[in-house]
Amino acid sequence: MRCITLYIQMKKKVFTFSRIFSAIAYVPMLSLGLTACTQDEIEEYTIPCAQEGHVHAVDLGLSVKWACCNVGATSPEEFGGYYAWGDPVEKDSCIWTKYEWYNDSIEEIIKYNDLDGKTALEATDDVAQTLWGDEWRMPTQAEMKELMDRCTWTWTSVNGVYGYRVSGNGNSIFLPAAGSQYEDLYTSQGSQGCYMSSTLYGDDYELEICLGFNKKDRYTINSDRCDGHTIRPVKK
Ligand SMILES: [Zn+2]
Numbered sequence: 001m002r003c004i005t006l007y008i009q010m011k012k013k014v015f016t017f018s019r020i021f022s023a024i025a026y027v028p029m030l031s032l033g034l035t036a037c038t039q040d041e042i043e044e045y046t047i048p049c050a051q052e053g054h055v056h057a058v059d060l061g062l063s064v065k066w067a068c069c070n071v072g073a074t075s076p077e078e079f080g081g082y083y084a085w086g087d088p089v090e091k092d093s094c095i096w097t098k099y100e101w102y103n104d105s106i107e108e109i110i111k112y113n114d115l116d117g118k119t120a121l122e123a124t125d126d127v128a129q130t131l132w133g134d135e136w137r138m139p140t141q142a143e144m145k146e147l148m149d150r151c152t153w154t155w156t157s158v159n160g161v162y163g164y165r166v167s168g169n170g171n172s173i174f175l176p177a178a179g180s181q182y183e184d185l186y187t188s189q190g191s192q193g194c195y196m197s198s199t200l201y202g203d204d205y206e207l208e209i210c211l212g213f214n215k216k217d218r219y220t221i222n223s224d225r226c227d228g229h230t231i232r233p234v235k236k
Contacts, residue, residue, distance in 0.1 A: 045156040045165045047076045047174055055132070057235050061169030062146050064234040067136065068173055071128055071231040077158040079178035079189065082228030085196060085208040086112065086125040091228065093184040099226040109225070113205045121198040128233035136233040141199035141220070143234055144211040148218050155215050162190050164213060173232075177213070181228030194221065196229040 049056045049068050054075065057065035072081030072090075081090045087100035097104045101111045111125075112118045121138060123129055128138045139147070151168040163176035175195065179188035188194075193213045201207035201222045210229055212221040223229065 042156055045154075045158050045174060047158060048172070049076075058171050058173050059169055060147070060151055060166070060171055060173070062143070062150060064139070064143055064236060066139075066147065066166075066173050067233045067235070069232075070176070070178065071131055071233060076174045077161040077163070077176050079176055080230055082178075082181035082186070083127045083196065083231055084228060085200075085225040086121050086127065088127045088130040091181075094181050094226055094228040095183055096224075096226045102226065109205060112200055112225075119200040119202055119205070126198060128231055132233055135235045137235070138196065138198040138231055139234045141197045141209045144195070144197050144209075144220070148211060153213075153218060162215075163193065164218075175213070175232060176230075178230045180223070180230075191215065194223065194229045196223075196231050200225075 047068070049058075054069045054073075056068040058068055059065050068076050070078065070080030071083070073079065082094070083090065084094055084099050089100070091098050096102045101109055103110045112121075120140070123137065126137045128136045147166060151166045154165045154167070156163065156165045156174075158174050158176070161176050163174055163178075165172050165174055175193055177188070177190055177193045179186055179190070179192055180194045181187075191214060193211075195211045197209045197211065199209045201209050204222075206225060207222040208225050210221050210223050212219050
């Protein structure tokens, strides 16, 4: 039943939008809807902090502790908000002209650009810090890499939501496969994750760096700064 619901929701979303991308996105989403029903049984993961209220800082034995929830979520499996890089206001459509650091009249990015040379978000522009307070912030690319390289990643589900259990030091967090928001289209929900870092891609100031994953793999991926991605904060 859950599989059928997932498929219908995705199909409806795809048909809602007319841009070319949606036509391309339809094929993998269709196959996802079908394969989700036939994939091997995976063990449902129970969140250790499920009964305690959130948010918690989880010690995975890394240089920072990781939050148990995404920004904008009230539980570990909830997707939460989709944010552009350094922009705490969610958008109906993630496009350059609505992006905090883009000046439409001159068609230029006005901060973190090739003029100022800044490639790391300042605290005042950090979405996690802005929305959650001083002790939390977005992870850097290096902290993302640490999470990828030094933890055990297990594809699982929590309350029917697919994602990864990421374990280390006897503890774990759950990263839901929340997908991304491109313009007004939410893509790959249930099949991919794309978590935003506070680090800009050095060779092109229009791109920021994300930790991406699907059922088979984890990887670093660049994305336009105006695209909407989920955020999993860290703290010392
Ligand atoms: Zn928690």
